[in-house]
Amino acid sequence: MMRRVLLIVAALSVAWLAGCASSEKPKPTPLEPLTPQIGGRVVWNQRIEAMQFPLSVAVSPGVFTVAASDGTVLALEADTGRELWRGSAASKLSAGVGSDGRFAAVVTREGDLVTLEAGRVLWRKPLSMRVNTAPLVAGERVFVLGGDRTVHAFDALDGSKLWSVQRPGDPLTLAQGGVLAAFKDTLLAGQGSRLAGFDPLNGELRWEVTVGSPRGTNEVERLADLVAPPARVGDVVCVRSFQAAVGCVNAERGTLSWTKPVGGTDGVAADEQLVFGADASDRLTAWKTPSGDVAWQTEKFLYRGLSAPLSTPRAVVFGDAEGIIHFLSKDKGETLLRLSTDGSPIATAPVVSGSTMLVVTRNGGLYAVRPE
Template sequence: MNKQSFRSLAQAIRPPIAIITIALLAGCFGGLKKPQPAELQPVTPLVSARQSWNSRMGAVNFPLDVSVSGQGAAIASDDGTVVLLDAQTGRDIWRVALKAPISAGVGSDGKVLAVVTKANEVVALQDGRELWRQKLNAQVFTAPFVAGERVFVLAADRSVNAFDGQTGRKLWGQQRSNEPLILRQSGVMLAVGNTLVVGLSGRLVGLDPSNGNIQWEAPIATSRGINDIERLVDLVGRFSRVGDTVCVRAFQTGIGCVNAARGSLLWTKPANGVQGIHGDNSLLFGTEVDGTVIAWKRADGERVWSSEKLRYRGLSAPLVAGRSVVIGDDTGFVHLLSREDGSLLNRLTTDGSAIVAAPVLAGNTLIAVTRNGGIYGFQPE
């Protein structure tokens, strides 16, 4: 193996709009009969894998990102537990209780780990001890990005802030125009060369990491519709990066790829999904709102195949791992599909609660985390 629902509801920055949003969503979907999930067919394993360990922590009801560095996997739970696991054995390297509910995490560069609490504090940790806390002006649903001895935070008000990784001193802040609605979902933030690449509304934006100045913008999607919900446009994690090319999904609108060295848009295609995408140097993979799994050519976005075997099963964002596309569902199964045609290669079981984060690969171990706080490590046989 190699590295590399409609669960999100639109949330409002201002409380009065939050009430309107909930009412509108209830009116739109409350009278519709929920589609029945596709029945799972028996599977003959064509890719062998076994559960090698499992661990536990508290429940996870926020947009968790599992951060992998070498053989370490950093994970957090609602109650403020942050744990760094040895991915080979599942044993704790360290575990700390922040005693504060978490809204976003985990980001790590292999040394410093960072999360954000529901009290809007970014918290940095190292070797199982707290380094610093800094108060933010807005909620955060995207895991902090830790790189270059700095911690970068993308907040729900479309602000980006940079902090010194060891002291927490604020280095700079960049504020874009606010919008009535945002997603309670992880966004996009990464480094390409010496550029901090961030998803702001429907655009990928390149920032100078030393001062926050904007270097370029590339539109993936634009607002449309006649009300705030229909005009909602955001880029959602996870993303796929190969070299200078970054490919992302715009919530319920489309997917696209950008050359992040030049800041130029390569292509966009319509796509109706709410979870991020992943891929390799030739293909991209993603799940649509109805659970259809799709593969696109990375070069131009043309569709290669689609599979309806997992429709309405509340799918996670995918992971490309060798010949497999790995996807979790809301009943705790982890499905391994063929990257070549979408056929089923294997199905792995957890504790029966939803897979809450996109699966990750740490060394030779596939890691899945469930809503009930189960952490599962699978290894090839």
């Protein structure tokens, strides 16, 4: 019970600090005039209920799976926006959706893990814990990262619990989506400022690497949880430690490649050359993937409320608090294209399936974009 109280206090404290920061934040930097350097357009859009939880969008071949705050779960054909199926968890959600294309899993505010297949609820399992991170569905298993950093594995077919691992951690944890991902035959999970690799069959810890060093004078300021989304480039996984660092880990060997102390609250994107991210003031930085050295920085988006980024072959893409999608050159950070949505903040990092990119706004707008 005490741990649950502390977790709630953490959520309230972070929300209070965020509110104070937003009230004191300078006005967003005006956007410079732009002559588009590449083509791109919105090819379809849909709408779901407004987002009130740490959002994620699940991507499987040719399919985007999204979930709304009211419990609606929706699978859309990536190329056309055609609805493939629709289901409901029958309760409001606390985190986004995870899906492998067959099964989709969400967690309700009451702490129930709900797994669906083709829109039909297969099973419902009480977790008795807070969850802010979307479940991971892989290998006919559903993995859950609890707000207390415990990791749980369930059989996707019937919901039977396979294993659970509780790691020692700080009394306060971040009320934001964390890192939970698959790497080859290893399950990756963020546990505080550490990235841990587990055997997905039995939960055995294979390795763990510290990415960020918590800083501050109190426990709220020292929150340094790894935040979503992570970025994978071959054997390397790059992550952000909340308000502490950006770093890359060789997930094959379980070793730290590099880490750089830098503030920031959202995840990163990467390719073989560069890792991209925005700090707490929305200063954009590109670090060299092999070394962590700074390749370039730009301050032309300061205080615009940038989302986590997406790296595509032609550009790095951010959304902002005014619902604008920014396409930037990867070598210099120059603006190549802007596209508008519904004027509400972009709620999460853009995702891509094939040639179609999806952005989701806080008001529930789904905008599929195709660069040309």
